[in-house]
Amino acid sequence: MSVSGDNSTSSMKFSLGPIHYFWDKNRVETFYRQAADSNVDIVYLGETVCAKRRELRLDDYLGVAHQLREAGKEVVLSSMTLLESPADLREVQRYCDNGEFVVEANDMGVVGLLSERGLPFIAGNSLNCYNPQTLRYLMRMGMQRWVMPVELPKRWIHDLLTASEITDVRDCFSTELLAFGYLPLAWSARCFTARSEGKVKDSCELCCKHYPAGRLVKTQEGDEMFTLNGLQTQSGFRYNLINDIQDLMGMVDVLRLSPQLDDTFIWLQNFQNQLKQPVAFPLSKPDCNGFWHDQAGKDLLIASQT
Amino acid sequence: MELLSPAGNIPALKAAIENGADAVYVGLRNQTNARHFAGLNLDAIKLREAADYVHQHKRKIHLAINTFAHPDSWRQWAESVDEAAHSGVDALILADISLLEYTARRYPEMEIHLSVQASATNPAAINFYAQEFNVQRVVLPRVLSIAQVKNIANTTQVPLEVFAFGSLCIMAEGRCYLSSYLTGQSPNTFGACSPAEFVRWENTGDHLESRLNNLLIDRFSPGETAGYPTLCKGRFVADETQPAFHVLEEPTSLNSMELLPELMSLGICSLKIEGRQRSAAYVGQVTRVWRQAIDACKKNAQQFSVESQWKKTLSSLSEGQQTTLGAYEREWR
Structure with a gap:
């Protein structure tokens, strides 16, 4: 299989990750119309969190994908992350068989499905790739781009990418990191948004629709802990x-921005401006950057620029 | 159906064997396994001692190497695989693709079990690992309902191991970064969730407070049972107008005993007891109860019911003295 890396281009690219929250169709379409008009390079589409969310089906996403492609964007379809039921698998097979767009595999089963079809893929950040040997293996299976696990620090990524095990193939794949947005940290069989409303998943009434930016959970002392989605x-x-x-x-x-309820495109512009004219942004709560700096993910290192 | 018990040290291993475990699983004393706790696990010499003891009793020993190898010290993980092969363990429990590949190539005779940390929740993932690395058994994550377990059992040829009892991970294992988000150390990279070195207990006079890396996980009134501050089992606030509650999960243990006849009919090959961090006494008691239950179920699955004495013993050994069927039961979700 031929894989074409794009890390020969010198400039940084920007992507929009899949929308993690449950937005109504109108909001989703509005968001992607803005994306089409923006300077973003790559757009990831698809429901990656919960199979019960069906505001947009694969055909709807393909419609959006065509519009984005016409606007000059590279489009990737993101697979569901936690695949459990036969219906989940059937749906993800439809993603794999879309015939046009590259798929981001967020489960090792999807890597298997794509490689057996001889299709190239993007390795999503929920695949456990922690060392160069694993990265090399994924490349052999058809990986074109590696989206790094969110918890990996700079030191780890540096060691991995400069390891002798991958020196000869380093030009054959590109790398992507989630650089902005609330971090996806865990997946469960349980729906925590439903639980927070005293419901169970089977009768959730799709209540996550009422939390288009997720539901913030704090400690009893008011410190931000998690965001339920x-x-x-x-x-x-x-x-x-x-x-x-x-x-x-x-x-x-590629730097990935995770779609937020507000200001995603303002932040995209902010990030892109940094390439032309870097300035130190005054960050404060609710921002964090600990993972990259080899600290607890929640930590915020201020003035980390050298 | 095999009863597979945990052992964090030689006394626990002996307690497991003496109380009827068909097999035990252990880890090495380094960061290659997901119970990387101070004072726990076996060094190379103890591993050989453990393997000899288990084999003298005609049982089996599995070794978990189920964290993800670091790029700057990958050899440590590979050497742990070498050590296991030379110690005569019966199976390796692996999660990292690089180690699956290494083991399958280097030790083709070694039986490989796919660790729960590999998070194989569906037939596509299971078949992938089986075909690529000759995985001979898959440990199913604790996120599946019994109907989903059934579907997997019916659609793959790969023997399945499920969790029967012990601490309940409520997130898909191997894909949870909550611990590294709060402390910088995660099960995947370090081999521990909510590590003890970040835990602090404070008695404020009115309350006992448990903290993880300074964040308040829970606050207990006098007389309340105070559990270890595992980050997903704390009481937090989701709605400012409501009191704090167990937003993610209560302190509780998984207990699937009432599903025994069903698990047996599905051909589940092994029942795993969680708890390599537990004492020999705990391992012995839990193993004994499960031995009795499995034997009773084997004798007469139709008539099987959970004896109240078993229930009582297991509850007394559970987190918060309560048990749950977890994700096996749809209502839990």
Whole structure:
């Protein structure tokens, strides 16, 4: 299989990750109309969190995908992360068989499905790739781009990407890192949004629709802990590597912004401006950047720029 | 159906064997396994001692190497695989693709079990690991309902192991970064969730408070049972107008005993007891109860029911003295 890496291009690219929250169709379509008009390079589409969310089906996403492609965007379809039921698998097979767009595999089963079809894929950040040997294996299976697990620090990524085990193939894949947004940290069979409303998943009434930015959970002392998003648990703070872009260069080819309820495109512009004219953004709560700096993910290192 | 008991040290291993475990699983004393706790696990010499003891009793020993290898010290993980192969363990429990590949290539005779940390929740993932790395058994994550377990059992040829009893991970194992978000150390990278070195207990006079890396996980009134501050089992606030509650999960243990006849009819090959961090006394008691239950079920599955004495013993050994069927039961979700 031929894989084409794009890390030969010198400039950083930007992507929009899949929308993690449950937004109504109208909001989703509005968001992607803005995306089409924006300077984003790559857009990931699809429901990655909960199979019960059906505001948009695969055909709807394909419709959006065509519009984005016409606007010059690279489009990727993101697979569901936690695949459990036969229906989940059937749906993900439809994603794999879409015939046009590359798929981001968020479960090792999807890697298997794509590789047996001889299709290239993007390795999503919920695949456990922690070392160069695993990365090399994924490449052999058809990986074109590696989206790094969110918890990996700079030191780890540096060691991994400069390891002798992958020197000869380093030009054959590109790398992507989630650099902005609430971090996807865990997936469960249980729906925590439903639980927070005293409901169970089977009778959830799709109540996550009422929390288009997730539901914030705090400690009894008022400290931000987590953000509930259905069966996904996100960080209580927003990950923000805007002051680390220079540091990311050379290691990361694509910076991912996770769609937020507000201001996603303003932040996209902010990030892109950093390439032309870097400035130190005054970050404070609710921002965090600990993972990249080898600390607890929730931590915020201020003035980390050297 | 095998009864597989945990052992964090030699006394626990002996307690498991003496009380009827068909097999035990252990880890090495380093960061290669998901119970990387101080004072726990076996060094190379103890591992050989453990394997000899288990084999003298005609039982089996599995070794968990189920964290993800670091790029700067990958050899440590590979050497742990080598050590296991030379110690005569009967199976390796692996999660990392690089180690699955290494083991399958280097030790083709070694029986490989896919760790729960690999998070194989569906037939596509299970078949992938089986075909690629000759995985001979898959440990199913604790996120599946019994109907989903059934579907997997009916659609793959790969033997399945399920969790029967012990601490309940409520997130898909191997894909949970909550611990590294709060402390910088995660099960995947370090081999521990909510590590003890970040735990602090404070008696405020009115309350006992448990903290993890300074964040308040729970606050207990006098007389309330205070459990270890595992980050997903604390009381937090989701709605400012409501009191704090167990937003993610209560302190409770998984107990699937009432599903025994069903698990047996599905051909589940092994029942796993969680708890390598537990004492020999705990391992012995839990193993004994499950031995009795499995034997009773084997004798007459139709008539099987959970004896009240078993229930009582298991509850007394459970987190918060309560048990749950967890995700096996749809209502839990």
